[in-house]
Amino acid sequence: MGRTGEKIVEARRVSHAYVPGRPTLQEVSLDVAPGELVAIVGENGSGKTTLVRHLNALVPLQAGELVVAGISADDPTHVWELRRACGMVFQNPENQFVSSVVGEDVAFGPANFGAGEKDARLAAARALADVGLAGFERRDVHTLSGGQQQRVALAGALASGPDVLVLDEATSMIDPQGRDELVRAVLRARSERGTTILWVTHDMELAARADRVFVMRAGEVAASGAPKDVLVDRALLEGAGLEPPFAVRAWEGLVARGVASGPAPVTVEGLVSALCG
Numbered sequence: 001m002g003r004t005g006e007k008i009v010e011a012r013r014v015s016h017a018y019v020p021g022r023p024t025l026q027e028v029s030l031d032v033a034p035g036e037l038v039a040i041v042g043e044n045g046s047g048k049t050t051l052v053r054h055l056n057a058l059v060p061l062q063a064g065e066l067v068v069a070g071i072s073a074d075d076p077t078h079v080w081e082l083r084r085a086c087g088m089v090f091q092n093p094e095n096q097f098v099s100s101v102v103g104e105d106v107a108f109g110p111a112n113f114g115a116g117e118k119d120a121r122l123a124a125a126r127a128l129a130d131v132g133l134a135g136f137e138r139r140d141v142h143t144l145s146g147g148q149q150q151r152v153a154l155a156g157a158l159a160s161g162p163d164v165l166v167l168d169e170a171t172s173m174i175d176p177q178g179r180d181e182l183v184r185a186v187l188r189a190r191s192e193r194g195t196t197i198l199w200v201t202h203d204m205e206l207a208a209r210a211d212r213v214f215v216m217r218a219g220e221v222a223a224s225g226a227p228k229d230v231l232v233d234r235a236l237l238e239g240a241g242l243e244p245p246f247a248v249r250a251w252e253g254l255v256a257r258g259v260a261s262g263p264a265p266v267t268v269e270g271l272v273s274a275l276c277g
């Protein structure tokens with residue numbers, strides 16, 4: 001069951017139909033390298049959640065091949081190992097807690113995967129520190145802001161030391177400050193733990209900061225590549241029900257007025273340096 005080395009997630013022609021004859025996913029292939037940050041974008045109903053839920057066996061593999069951290073998803077006996085290899089953070093923080101006490105909730109994952117009480121507590125403390133919530137162990141999750149709750153959920157996923165972390169619309173129910181804190185915590189987990197990140201998002205500014213973007217359309221991968229290539233393609237994005245990020249839209253306006261030329265920057269930082277540099 002060793003690592004494939006080069007790829008931490010390998011999906012080959014994965015198809016899925018909740019209702020026979022009405023495919024939700026059609027031959028989706030996707031490779032992710034260890035430590036990569038991949039954004040998955042696409043309009044509602046395009047199959048993003050169905051795709052990522054295959055990674056920890058929340059959706060069983062019906063057709064195709066899927067290997068996560070060297071574990072094949074085509075064997076139902078691998079469910080436990082897949083759950084350990086791939087942590088998930090969902091849209092609604094409140095639905096993700098197993099205990100209302102922060103420390104107990106975050107320690108649940110490692111304890112569930114066999115860590116002793118002390119090790120589970122240590123793993124929880126480290127994960128809480130990593131998400132900027134050191135010392136929150138005794139707090140009641142219901143007294144926290146939405147953004148803090150989502151970081152507790154993130155700590156809960158990180159505490160088990162997953163190889164891959166999936167975030168599914170994890171910022172859509174929290175305020176902008178909570179969103180920024182969550183993004184920072186995820187990026188820190190990635191740099192400090194080397195965790196691979198798959199981020200399902202509607203936020204094109206976030207997608208612009210990924211290493212690669214996958215665009216889903218009607219259950220298929222319509223395009224994938226670096227943000228600087230994918231997020232500047234207005235026709236492609238509009239065909240998938242999406243809009244380019246702010247920097248691209250602003251750049252297009254400047255190009256139309258003849259005050260800018262060349263490839264569009266995809267992030268605000270890139271826009272500023274293109275204009276000021």
Ligand code: ADP
Nearest residue numbers: 018019024042043044045046047048049050051
């Ligand atoms: P996205 O995450 O891009 O919004 P989903 O994977 O949630 O897409 O949904 C893709 C399609 O599958 C939608 O048409 C949705 O209604 C359908 N679907 C999702 N979950 C189920 C389910 N449990 N049973 C039946 N259909 C489902």
